[in-house]
Each structure stands twice: as structure tokens, then as C-alpha cells.
Amino acid sequence: MSSTPAAGLRIGGLTPLTSVDYPGELAAVVYCRGCPWRCPYCHNADLQDPHGAPAPGWAEVLAFLQKRRGLLDAVVFSGGEPTAQHALAPAMAEVRALGFKVGLHTGGAYPRRLAALLPLVDWVGLDIKALPEDYPAVTGAAGSGERAWQSLGMLLDAGVQLEVRTTPMPGLDDPASLQALLTRLADKGVTHYALQQCRDTSRRPDPLPLPRRLTDAGPEIGAARRAFRRFTLRGV
């Protein structure tokens, strides 16, 4: 077992090969445990809890990656919220030392930690869930919108390769709400943007409103294609 600080990374799963999680690159995805937020439509609710046996452990991930040198381009750290863990930075450093690019999926919950990670990251997929003032209705956490949007501003200022993505939650997925969000993002300087179809995958016992089905013909989609240099409609 590795004795580096990265060995403390709590992992909930590994995807050995994907072509959709890091644009233009063949990647493996390491799913990190723990998230401070509780979105009702969380796509990976099993990872919200930071505890649980690492599966796999970091040493196994490293051994896997060593065998994939020359076959994979990149490793993406996803979650959960990867930046919740202090072991993320040393894990990224070890991945870079093996010659892989490093991608990060984050909701921007920890802007200062994210800033410290920038020298280790080649590409970021940042979830912006809503306008800042609407965040508590999505995440259940006061101040979450300010944190996410602060992270966005910091990533834009740093010039890191960035895709902003939104999975619109029911209640915030009508065309007018989405148009207001798209306008704010474009005004802030976002150029690469994806709208992702929300699905109720949370297995919650209480009934949740159904997400609106996004379609290519939606009025907000045409506006998005005009507002962003690269726009992707995903999962429809």
C-alpha cells in the first residue's frame, strides 16, 4: 500500500475508460467520497457520505494507472465533491507524475481549496446549478451559491480550460429561469457551456417533481447556442 498522503483519498469507484468525461481525451474517472451539499436529484447520492471502505484504495488505482500509461490520456477526479478531501492535491500530483492530464469535476463548494489545486489541473468541469440566490433551494446549504459563483469567477480569471454545466432542477427548469441563468453566465465570460437533462436517480422515498424534458427545440436552447462559443445539450 502507498504511504503517500494521497493514500488517504477516500474513493467510491473507478471508471476505467471513458470518452465523455474529459472533452477530447480518453480518461479514467476516480469517484471521490463526500459532499457538503444535498441536492435532491443527486446523480451519485451514494457518494455523499465521506465514510465507507475505500473501493478501490489509492494504491490499486495507481497500479491500474501504471498499466494504462500510453493508453489513457487523462484522469478525472469526480464525486461527490472531490475538493472536500485534502488528499486530492497529492493524488493529482501523483497522477501528473505518471504523465496523465488531470481533470476535475466540481461544484465549487470550496473556492480556496480549488484555487490551490489550479497548478495541478488541466481541465475543469464546473457545475453551476442555478443563480446564486437560488442555490439553497437546490443544495440545502446557505451560502452555497456564493461559493460556487466565487469558484466560477476564480476559474475564469485563471484562464483554466473550463466547461460550465447545469443540470436544471425542477422548479428552476422553466425557459425563463434558464434564460436568466444563461445570460448571467455569458455576461460573466463563460464560453463553454452544457445543459444536462435532470433525471430522478436519487432513489428518495418521498416523491419529487418530474424534471422538464429539455429538447433541441426549446426556446432557451437557441439562445444558448448564440450565447456560448461551444454549447452542448447532454442526456436528452
Ligand code: SF4
Ligand atoms: S453537489 Fe453534486 S455530489 Fe453533491 S449532492 Fe449535489 S449533485 Fe450530489
